[in-house]
Amino acid sequence: MKILLVNPNLTQAVTDAVLAAARVRAAPGTELLAVTGSFGPAVIGSRAENALAQHGVLDLVARHAPGCDAVVLGVSLDTALWACRELLDIPVVGMTEAGLLCGATVATRIGLLTNGARMGPLYRELVQSYGLGERLAGVETLALTPQQMVGSPQDIQAAQDAVVAAAHTLIERDGAEAVLLAGAAMASMAEALQPQLPVPLLDGVGCAVALAQAMAGLRLPRARVGSVSPTGGRSVQGVSPALAQLFGRTA
Amino acid sequence: MKILLVNPNLTQAVTDAVLAAARVRAAPGTELLAVTGSFGPAVIGSRAENALAQHGVLDLVARHAPGCDAVVLGVSLDTALWACRELLDIPVVGMTEAGLLCGATVATRIGLLTNGARMGPLYRELVQSYGLGERLAGVETLALTPQQMVGSPQDIQAAQDAVVAAAHTLIERDGAEAVLLAGAAMASMAEALQPQLPVPLLDGVGCAVALAQAMAGLRLPRARVGSVSPTGGRSVQGVSPALAQLFGRTA
Amino acid sequence: MKILLVNPNLTQAVTDAVLAAARVRAAPGTELLAVTGSFGPAVIGSRAENALAQHGVLDLVARHAPGCDAVVLGVSLDTALWACRELLDIPVVGMTEAGLLCGATVATRIGLLTNGARMGPLYRELVQSYGLGERLAGVETLALTPQQMVGSPQDIQAAQDAVVAAAHTLIERDGAEAVLLAGAAMASMAEALQPQLPVPLLDGVGCAVALAQAMAGLRLPRARVGSVSPTGGRSVQGVSPALAQLFGRTA
Amino acid sequence: MKILLVNPNLTQAVTDAVLAAARVRAAPGTELLAVTGSFGPAVIGSRAENALAQHGVLDLVARHAPGCDAVVLGVSLDTALWACRELLDIPVVGMTEAGLLCGATVATRIGLLTNGARMGPLYRELVQSYGLGERLAGVETLALTPQQMVGSPQDIQAAQDAVVAAAHTLIERDGAEAVLLAGAAMASMAEALQPQLPVPLLDGVGCAVALAQAMAGLRLPRARVGSVSPTGGRSVQGVSPALAQLFGRTA
Amino acid sequence: MKILLVNPNLTQAVTDAVLAAARVRAAPGTELLAVTGSFGPAVIGSRAENALAQHGVLDLVARHAPGCDAVVLGVSLDTALWACRELLDIPVVGMTEAGLLCGATVATRIGLLTNGARMGPLYRELVQSYGLGERLAGVETLALTPQQMVGSPQDIQAAQDAVVAAAHTLIERDGAEAVLLAGAAMASMAEALQPQLPVPLLDGVGCAVALAQAMAGLRLPRARVGSVSPTGGRSVQGVSPALAQLFGRTA
Amino acid sequence: MKILLVNPNLTQAVTDAVLAAARVRAAPGTELLAVTGSFGPAVIGSRAENALAQHGVLDLVARHAPGCDAVVLGVSLDTALWACRELLDIPVVGMTEAGLLCGATVATRIGLLTNGARMGPLYRELVQSYGLGERLAGVETLALTPQQMVGSPQDIQAAQDAVVAAAHTLIERDGAEAVLLAGAAMASMAEALQPQLPVPLLDGVGCAVALAQAMAGLRLPRARVGSVSPTGGRSVQGVSPALAQLFGRTA
Known part of the structure; x- marks a missing residue:
């Protein structure tokens, strides 16, 4: 294939x-x-x-x-x-469609985490366009610069800490039972950060x-x-x- | 302006x-x-x-x-x-946005009429993307060829008859209190057909x-x-x- | 006219x-x-x-x-x-209908701000009765007395400060991309307060x-x-x- | 009491x-x-x-x-x-509220039947204002004149036949598991017509x-x-x- | 009976x-x-x-x-x-159905309070399965142990304080106009705690x-x-x- | 595996x-x-x-x-x-969950076909419990007896004809772009009937x-x-x- x-x-x-x-x-x-x-x-x-x-x-x-x-x-x-x-x-x-559909078999509601405050509404609209709005626990956005995401080890650590903190917000405030990391750079953190989080981290590409x-x-x-x-x-x-x-x- | x-x-x-x-x-x-x-x-x-x-x-x-x-x-x-x-x-x-927003001040629910069966879902999705799905009475599509819409007087008469019939379906079956004619060719019929219909015909361009x-x-x-x-x-x-x-x- | x-x-x-x-x-x-x-x-x-x-x-x-x-x-x-x-x-x-319909052409979601905690549900119900609930970012209410709204310059300043703060809440917490000031006294503040806010302030009368x-x-x-x-x-x-x-x- | x-x-x-x-x-x-x-x-x-x-x-x-x-x-x-x-x-x-709330304990979805085509949207809006739209199977309206509802035995029989037919439409087309007769004159027929219908007829007053x-x-x-x-x-x-x-x- | x-x-x-x-x-x-x-x-x-x-x-x-x-x-x-x-x-x-239906006649939106964070989604799903999601102001869960609920007077006092605090959250944050206490132990507190709360407390059994x-x-x-x-x-x-x-x- | x-x-x-x-x-x-x-x-x-x-x-x-x-x-x-x-x-x-999730990647709206009129509401409720109600084009039920489904070749032919006819109703009346055959006996017909239908037939088991x-x-x-x-x-x-x-x- x-x-x-x-x-x-x-x-x-x-x-x-x-x-x-x-x-x-x-x-x-x-x-x-x-x-x-x-x-x-x-x-x-x-x-x-x-x-x-x-x-x-x-x-x-x-x-x-x-x-x-x-x-x-x-x-x-x-x-x-x-x-x-x-x-x-x-x-x-x-x-993102795949992250939502696969996530729907492990979590009643999914949190979506991405970078850029102005992108939040676009993801919310995308999920609703799939008719999956009821399965969306919430959307949380970060304000990481490209340097923070691909920079020095300290930068990367700070970016990862921010992702973990935002994921916890989705879990605790919004009741997310899984978290979808949207955006290529963020999604690539899924495997590394999974041990720090109590719910499945979904990587859309996988x-x-x-x-x-x-x-x-x-x-x-x-x-x-x-x-x-x-x-x-x-x-x-x-x-x-x-x-x-x-x-x-x-x- | x-x-x-x-x-x-x-x-x-x-x-x-x-x-x-x-x-x-x-x-x-x-x-x-x-x-x-x-x-x-x-x-x-x-x-x-x-x-x-x-x-x-x-x-x-x-x-x-x-x-x-x-x-x-x-x-x-x-x-x-x-x-x-x-x-x-x-x-x-x-x-189409304008037709819906203006129509919302004269009708509790609006019917949408367009040409092409495969286009029906796109308009339904468009209306829903505006958060206006509850104001949509229904969508009705015709199967007019370009010739029928801009052809001989008989062709045009047949096309207009089809539009009027479909508008009546939206009014009687779906409870449309106004009808939005979507698509440039169809919208241009609004003024001519208005006298034949008991609810406002909305032309999106106007x-x-x-x-x-x-x-x-x-x-x-x-x-x-x-x-x-x-x-x-x-x-x-x-x-x-x-x-x-x-x-x-x-x- | x-x-x-x-x-x-x-x-x-x-x-x-x-x-x-x-x-x-x-x-x-x-x-x-x-x-x-x-x-x-x-x-x-x-x-x-x-x-x-x-x-x-x-x-x-x-x-x-x-x-x-x-x-x-x-x-x-x-x-x-x-x-x-x-x-x-x-x-x-x-x-309020007009504020929502006009606002819908500049903002994906609109925050509504009014006076009186008990009035909040009425505006939410009104927006939903228009089928526009998905376009509503949130409702925020203040507890201003009539004196505060039409009183001494200090009173008015305090009222305006409260309106600006509540509008910021709608923008930052709820993602409002425009704010509708509901109620005659509050709506009249729109022009004066617009420079202090990063999204359009909608005055329903206008x-x-x-x-x-x-x-x-x-x-x-x-x-x-x-x-x-x-x-x-x-x-x-x-x-x-x-x-x-x-x-x-x-x- | x-x-x-x-x-x-x-x-x-x-x-x-x-x-x-x-x-x-x-x-x-x-x-x-x-x-x-x-x-x-x-x-x-x-x-x-x-x-x-x-x-x-x-x-x-x-x-x-x-x-x-x-x-x-x-x-x-x-x-x-x-x-x-x-x-x-x-x-x-x-x-009507009571008919819906009581009906909700016997039927997953309720059909509403009333007199006057122009009244249909009002009842639909009323049910939605109660947040009960998902429990509404459909609305059906009749066009009975006052004489038909309170007239000669033949008139009344014809009116009752129309009510029974419309209730069957709600049951068979819309899946209504109970039918609410809205309007005082129509509601008063509930007891008499119940034997002719296979689902509960709800009289709002009762x-x-x-x-x-x-x-x-x-x-x-x-x-x-x-x-x-x-x-x-x-x-x-x-x-x-x-x-x-x-x-x-x-x- | x-x-x-x-x-x-x-x-x-x-x-x-x-x-x-x-x-x-x-x-x-x-x-x-x-x-x-x-x-x-x-x-x-x-x-x-x-x-x-x-x-x-x-x-x-x-x-x-x-x-x-x-x-x-x-x-x-x-x-x-x-x-x-x-x-x-x-x-x-x-x-819970009865608490919601009766509550619907005194409050436009009802808050639901229960014990156990993992139970929150089940109640939300239950309310939605009744088609009553729009009437739900919010769900709040506590983490009381059985001992806290049926233990010493101090334990019970602490549990009751937690219930009152959570009910206030539902009222003030979510706009609940009534609060349904779900779960047998919690529901039995309704009568005792009513005087401390400004909205009706609903006991599902009653x-x-x-x-x-x-x-x-x-x-x-x-x-x-x-x-x-x-x-x-x-x-x-x-x-x-x-x-x-x-x-x-x-x- | x-x-x-x-x-x-x-x-x-x-x-x-x-x-x-x-x-x-x-x-x-x-x-x-x-x-x-x-x-x-x-x-x-x-x-x-x-x-x-x-x-x-x-x-x-x-x-x-x-x-x-x-x-x-x-x-x-x-x-x-x-x-x-x-x-x-x-x-x-x-x-059924899998049929819906897989179907969601090939069709904007899915029709569901099953046997037994009383089962229709259960499937509708099931789809809604998954938050997928907007993706459901409609539900159609048949009234086949067990004999008809597993009986003589003529019986089976009649049953298959009924399935094909009902699928066409979902496609033409409801706009289904795929049809999910629910129920073990019906699902097993998917492969045989696919050539007779213009949209994908979904077999939940597969x-x-x-x-x-x-x-x-x-x-x-x-x-x-x-x-x-x-x-x-x-x-x-x-x-x-x-x-x-x-x-x-x-x-």
Whole structure:
């Protein structure tokens, strides 16, 4: 099985982190292909960057999905998730979606922890768009700078301490029975910080790989009607040939 | 007052229809500037096309919003609405959003009528994303071809008859007390069909122009915190210079 | 255009404050007529007073709406809003409704701030009755006495400080991206306090005037069916002749 | 125990029907006092009439509640229910509220059947205002004239047949496991029609009397804080002396 | 009238407490029969114990309900409530359900207070399963040991102080207008602690007895269709003869 | 990996069907152990049977889970799901839960089809208890007798035709983009009927096996706090030694 990991950011370090996290949970026979965006935002940290990155995600899957068995969106806002499902014939799974769905089998309510106060509402809206708002215990955001997350050992320790403290807030104030670490840098802390916390820490990439493998195994057919069925034969212009071709193919 | 009308489609006829509808409701002193997308989908008729068109909307507002007092999104999925609010310093109003908000002052529940069975779920999700699901009486879709909507007088008559019949279904089966015609071609029928229906027919473009004028008059300041505040100084690449500059400006 | 401002309270100073706030946002050609209740509660500060004031609102619109183009309810519980819509042929807009609808175009979630702990649940219920509960960040109430709100400069300063502090609570604790000041006295502070707060302060009266102008411009027909259509020919007794006549007229 | 039955309509026949239904369920020692409105709508059949009738309900309880142990609102929109709870020191129960609360112990979801298409939304909103929307299977309305409901035996038979048919619709289409007959005339058919229907028929008056007796027996103290606690010492003018005194008393 | 009080726990002291609380609210002519489980959990304090106790409840009602006019579940998770309604021909009322339904007539929102942090989510889920989530102000849990609740006067005083403090939190932080004490030991404090609190304290047993009496008086027929109608003629094995017979009887 | 398949029914044929469906989706190295209840209902077809079967499920996992890596509940009401999660240290997945979670990655809304009109509300409640009500397009029930489902070829053909027709109703009337076949007999038709339907048919057993394998691979630790953490050291009596021991073990 071959899984495509899509990072629409232009930052290779994020792709590397997603790939590393995916490797931990990939089954022995699973091959991983991680790709990075070639245009759009350096990092997605706002509504507008997330809007723009949808084009980037579509472009990446148009170019790299052929030959793969499943796609994992390695971007924690699950950018263009349903659009990919409409365009592609293979299972597509989002990081945060997978964290929530897998988390739903171990916790009645899940806390979500991410970086950036302005991102909190976007995650809340994302969870609600999945119809999973009742399973969300709460959202907590930190204000870590990139340096704090990838800096000196002291910086990293301080960042980790902040993550642990915020997770405790979600557990004690909001009743979270699991905590989803959203965002590539934060998610990569899950394994290291698990021993310090009394509930499961969910890493979206790992959950997405596990769920993508499961869905590929189920071999469900595509819907031929409804809002995620193939459109077939659509005309788009001014985009990459691969993307234009993907839109234009007839089912 | 100068209002920018944004059509991210590549179809000039849609822009013309939006402009014509806008003129009917614009105040005497209001100037209208209607622009058409230069890349992306010819027509938005699927999730993937709507995802791609977000880039197109951002590109259009980056190039044309300077000098305007408000923006109206002339695309009935309100594509990239909150992203535009984050990037721009002037009011931005979506067609369908405006139809719902204005309609909320005349009807307890609103029916939404559009073309294309696969589009029904997208509108339902859009209304829910606004937190307005309780005000939605129902969604009804037609299966009109472009020819039927802009064809011979008989074709147009048949299309109008279908719209009237579907509106009656929303009124009688679902209890709609107003009906929002979503989609540029359908919205342009509102004025002609109103006499045949016992509840207000809402044309999103007209509502959006009225609401944009109202919001511009209120002169509310922008938020300096929260998920729609200016980001300032963001790096994006591989996009038009105007869009890169809009992302990159410091607040 | 002529807009009727309805204050069902018996307190002329409240009517004056509503009129002053309305003047700020009225278009150049808009005439304003502000009227005060002649029976009922001196001030609405409880469920029972609000129930009683519904008769007062109906009586005022029966006597003063003829000749007007729109009605603004200058009472922050939007007392008898839908009843007025049923009785009258012109647009009717409530203060708090308008603050929420206009605020919905600038903020994903709105905080509501008012005076009187016992009033908090009424505003929460009002927002939910509009189907807008998901857009409500939270409700915060103060315990200011009338003297504190209209007293010595020191009193007023203390009241304003309390309002600013409570608004900050809504922004920081609840994630409000705009704050609606509910209640005539509090709403009149919006302009003065805006510089001290990082999100838009919404004054319901200004929003209602702007929205009433917009709706009057749309010239939507009345529904002929449904729960807000004209009843026609209803018999009521023991009320003012104008109100009895309004109920009794045939559509 | 003495229970006040309040009919704010001006129609004595409605009061008589409410009293008759109440007698069936009153405990042996329960005394019933039924009173009729002296001003306001002849019959409540619209939003505006219901708004106006709130004054009427308050006036009736101000004049007649002293000396009673509980109040039952014999008006199926439960007009001014929470206002009465705020003003009075004894339990107050609404017809439709009681039908829903008692019905909730025998049926997972309840269908509501009433007369008048325009009234359907009001009942739906009422149920939602109680936070009971999830327990509502559906609402069905009939279009019976007064003559049909109280006319010749053939008329009555036709009306009953229509009620039975509509109840079957609620049961079969909507999954109602009990049916609440709302409206005085319709509720009075409950006993006669029960044998023709496979689920419990709920008569709001009977449920309200049973619940009022139960609440009076619990002897709960009044809240001293919150939105239903006594206000004390409020000034209202231009109303009956009894009502002005009720508002003005100090707790 | 004879009411069966069911305690599926194996702890006679709990049964005694339930019986004592029931006696306070039972009408003069009401006979009470309190029974204790013979297998299953000593005390229900977890999801698994509650799951297991469903068998216990069914066994008790199979053996003791014949000859009774109503059943009250004296277990605050209302264990097997709808299963009993399906099996029995008499009204069945749960403690917590009754506390919520009766409380709904005196408070717009109810706070729930119980013992054991891990039990909080179960009560929240229970309230939501009744469709009453909007009426729940909040849930607060204590961490009292059995000794603290039934120990020395100082222990009891400390426990009561903790209950009062937690109730104040529900009132002040969450806006509770009534507080439901869930759990047999805690509920028995209601009468003693009422004077220290400014809102009604609801004791589920008392409410359940009052509501059971009310429902028995209404003499509603059983549904013959739907999910709570009699099944008739079902085969179960390996249970008590009384329970097997109850399942096996034909309607 | 070894997965325990739990059928609390007494019907071996159901266990066999579950095991057969599981085999189709089990990974090459996965061992399956299917067990059947030894007491309780022959078939679960009512609320009371489902309540009773909770004891049966707990008994089966107490006796058979030791040595297994995951548990799949092969009963479509997911009986005692969260109780098992509380008691066991390995992943536990329910059939219907898994069908919904896996289905959520291919369809925006899922239709649920089962046998028995009285079972419809139970599945609706189950989906809502998972907080997934917004993802449920609708529930449709059939009235097939056991003979029709396992009888002559003509019987089976008629049953399959009924299933296909009901699935089409869910797709066309309710907008289902996938259909979950609930109930062991019906689920076993999924593979055969898929070619006749334009959306994915979900078989809960297959989904549960896939998801159980995924969760076992994630190796999440158990929560040490919250409502699904181990209770440790609980006393239960009158149950099987294995179950008493499972409750009594200290974490």
